[in-house]
Amino acid sequence: MNILDIRNLTIEIDGDNGPIRLVDRLSLQIAEGEIHTLVGESGSGKSLLAKAILGFINPRWRVTADRLWWRHYDLLALNPEQRRLVTGRDMAMIFQNPGSYLDPNASIGAQLQECIPNSELKGVYLRRRADRKTRAARLLHRVGIKDHEGVMRAYPFELSDGVAQKVSIAMAIAHNPKLLIADEPTTAMEPQTRSQIYRLLSKLNASHGMSVLMITQDLTAIMPETKRISMVYCGQLMEVGTPQQLLEQPLHPYTEAMRSMSLANHSTPVKTRLPTLGGAIPTMANLPIGCRLGPRCQYARRACIETPRLRKLKQHQFACHYPLIEVKNYD
């Protein structure tokens, strides 16, 4: 069952020549306990989508959607205060540069303890405080920090990026969220820390049934437990499918381009041109009409000035008029 159901989410801002669609009719479904990965270049609206789910909305954005449901709540129908209560209780987010999401003037211990909801604690005042502390220490152990005393006493500037990210994961899971949104959590980190954090997230996913929405730029650096991948380009959904489907038989030219770029390595013949997608991601002010990949797509034809509908082939969805292999029985 889908716990998060988004249909045709659109985010617009006002530009000089009318509204600009930063996110164009994006749909996303996440099932309970699923790890879903959102892949796209920077500027493709991935983070905007995450913020729209959480309700971190800039007053200048216009967010509309046919459906934005979280379990049985219609998030668009709630007022901001109710919405913050729901999302604060059920969701959590971790960020690309964890340092800037920690209060520089409060110790880690204080910030972590603040995240533990009162309803989870036992006893009255003094017992409660002691309980809060042991829970915070246990959280740090869970994310793989052994020296909980030292880290709790430390201030954010004293931590390395890897430790800060672990701390922010600890803060995110303090209230056992049902959905964790991870916005490029490992981009600035060395591979070792990255695999540690991936392992941590998949452990949480397995033990608590926590769904994860992982946002990343690299199609090949996804978590091994990923159930489905959504490819996003310029705010439009290109293709959705299992990692196997997307990496072995992509239907969308964009996925194919990303895949071949990511797979180029030392076995690529000497002095061959490395596979790239020609051109650059269009600026916000000059978004092409129709399929936004059009100007960069080698298969683009006249029909591409119409935005393609998202079509479905069993569990594999794609939005392209000219898919890479002949597809007959889609709906």
Add this chain to the structure above:
Amino acid sequence: MIRYSIRRLVLLLITLWLLSLFMFALQQLFPGDTLTNISGIRPSDGVAYELAYQHYAMSQSWLSQYWQFFQHLLRGDWGQSLVTQRAVFNDIMPQLGATLELTVLAMIISLVIGVPLGLYAAVQQRGPLDRVIMAVSLSAYSIPAFWLAQLALLLFAVKLGWAPISGQLNPLFNIPPVSGSVLVDIFLSDSHYRSAAFVDALHHLWLPVVVLSIIPLTLLIRITRNATLDVLQQNYLRAARSRGLSESRIMIKHVMPNAMQVIVRQLGLQFSLLMSNIIIIETIFNWPGIGSSLIKSIYERDYPVMLGGLFTLAALILLVNVAVELYHAWRYPQVRKELYAER
């Protein structure tokens, strides 16, 4: 932190020493007899002058003259006033008390009113009250202190009679000066009229304190507003919001401490501005503090008093600056990181 504190304190000592060097140079440059400028003893005083001539090593090189001067300075023997013939150091200490009383009270008022107003203006950014607060504070900031003080005197003391025109306390109350600060002195005295004297002292005090607090108050409002607006845009605040913390908890636990970091730093820097204002206010309200005595000594060419006042005020500003810096580094740990390495 210990190393940093030691470094700050050493810097303070060095600056104070440089200040003494500067004072010594000034004495040589003032018109008239150098020894008289230092000690306040005139050549016509006969034996006393001869003695002072030897004490200050006036016949020897300027190096030993400076050494003698420095020793006198440290001992608290700052010569005597040319006008009243009284020891400068003993006169200055109660004046310092009177000045500090005004400063501290004005600071407290501006903090208690300014910080909440600034916070409120930031939260209501671009709202009608924010605009009113900012407009009023900007216009109050642009009024020169001497003009404002005289207007206030005319209105509240002369026209309305809500406050006496000048002074610290009605001379009817016989309160022996100990610290120079009226309120402290009244508290220390065993007079029968303590409570009456206290009320009278407050009556004298409120107008200069209010006028003095206007400038730091307006500054504080603006600093607090800007600092808070800056903090409100930080990622960690949005993250705290997304965690579902209550708005009041976010304000108290996350916005205030981070805004205060900027405010504390700015307060230290603005202290010298407050000091130059206090000289004017004290003169206008005839408050027996260092500022008014400094102005008087300049009119009377009373060089020993002038130098003593200068040294005390400069030392006070330096001390406050160092104290604020130390507090800042102690309270806000991430400042310490920047002390040893750039961000």
